[in-house]
Amino acid sequence: MYTVKAYAATSATSPLAPLSIPRRDPLKHDVQIDILFCGVCHSDIHHVRDEFGSAMPTIFPIVPGHEIVGRVTSIGADVTKHNIGDIVAVGCLVDAESTCPHCRVNREQYSPTKVLTYNSPDKHGTAPATYGGYAESIVVDERFVLRVPGNLDLAGVAPLVCAGITAYSPIRRWGVTKGQKVGIVGLGGLGHMGVKFARSLGAHVVLFTTSPRKREDALRIGAHEVVVSRNPDEMAAHVNTFDFILDTVSAPHDLNEYLALLHPEGNLTLVGASAEKIDVSAYSLIFGGRSLSGSLIGGIAETQEMLDFCGEHNIVSDVEVIGMQDINEAYQRLEKGDVKYRFSIDMSTLKNT
Template identity: 50%
Template sequence: MTTHVTTVPAYAAPAAHAPLERTTVPRRPVGRHDVLIAIEYTGICHSDIHQARDGWGKGIYPMVPGHEIAGVVAEAGPGVTKFRVGDRVGVGCFVDSCRECDHCLRGLEQYCARGGTATYNGRDENGEPTYGGYSTHIVVDENYTLRIPDGIGLDEAAPLLCAGITLYSPLAHWQAGPGKKVAVVGLGGLGHMGVKIAHALGAEVTVLSRSLKKREEALALGADHYYATGDPETFTALAGTFDLVISTVSAPLDLGAYLGLVRTDGALVNVGAPEEPVTLNLFSLIGGRKTLAGSMIGGIAETQEMLDFCATHGLGAGIEVIAADKINEAYERVIASDVRYRFVIDASTI
């Protein structure tokens, strides 16, 4: 039986800085290669807050955030070959790309030369705005849909579609593993997944956080060491220690100080995205042939690889499940770092 969903309940920001409120948004008919996903859980990412509040530039309103989506296939188009009704699936930060550029052909759709189509706060090929996962259903091309393995609960899997792949991709690219020393800066929604994944890859993991208050949590997640960046002695004691430092924080850092922690030929990789610009003295790079880099989520194949890896190693996100009417409160708590470690919306409450 075909399900014709034309409008669905959702929570949207009607304007920049406005509280999110319940509304309805349109969904396109299920096309030949589309799946209709009944959303069960959607994670709240800090980038949702940045975009809903115009922190990264002018947004498209009303805006339905949410790009950490987990649910079940409710309908499959006649040409769909990868999924069937009832399959557990997920959607991440983008729902389409040009499929023709060098990046797309290499499986790096997240760097699509034409920009790709964001899951929300974007425009599709027809120029219509995209609406994200703070809703009950979404229609997505099967080629941009992920299979969630049975070994992970859908609630714990939802944040993996952004937080998980955001950390897995640079850890894999810079070959974190046995014999490598990895530092994760920040122990929040992104950082806690970095610790779990780096530990599972076999790296020696250090957490760098502002104070010592999260030390026991970090060690329980798999960290081998923990240091407070609020202590200036930390940067002296750890100078030239790490092969890879990954910063997950969304505030500007003293990049020179953190590059001082990187050994020769090592890398400082930024996955957090501050709203403010940062500065750098280039001597911090020159002395040691160091790399200052960025990384943004992952392609479809790599995201599926990450999900399978997490299922194999029993890794899910640390979550707090909330009802949809608590979204605005959750936003304030995220800003205050008052969550361990990711809010997840129960879509049945939308």
């Protein structure tokens, strides 16, 4: 066991502050990683403030961070997938039983045995809970360590293993391809990745936003059209024309308006999680055979596929790089939507805190 510098919250009302945390020595299938960049996800804030309640109570102290990119510094005796010096990534998962039905079909994210990168019970007994990527280094089972294409900017790679795969997985599941018409609802951390993926797959991409000010940026990122969803005429012009719509918005909104835009047997997938009750008319689904579904990140194999796709198409997240000492301000800005479109922490700055 060894100790590293990290940033942690010690209570739901505490700011993130420096803390020394323990890490296990690498076991025979483990990879030890020096963390270079770590993305900031909105779920980090929810966990730090214990906002998931009894469904997922926070174990304090908590070290957030599940969008990790780093360099391999040590490997266990039986590791075969990675070598010292490799640039790798770690997303939301660090372990799961390989024999469960979900794991056998590469859907580890739905496994009842999954271990989250932070705030899960630590089966190794190193600490009360797993500690995430706001730290100097991390030790992870090689099965959950991902290869990073060498041509990509590492600060922009970090959010790919959460925001990226969350958008990519349903887009691939529903077979988005050249010639299809695809809608992306919301231009944030998830939405801007959805636009990039759908455009790269050859789809005609329409971005839905409540803000006309986002039109120019949406077109820059790759949207072919922008619809202001508060404008009923603009919405009506697209009724019954979409093959697939990815909804990334977590604020309450009327899903029936978007279901009406799908052509027969089209699909609307939710990845933006709202705590509010969702009201959907049965008629919105029945007439036209439309479907409504949800999606949670992606499995490890699919996440690797996504990274390889990003390498082939030179796709990264649009990020603002910050120092570790700026994290509390970044949380405040993230809650206001004041970032285009993800914060990425330069973890070398942790040494100066």
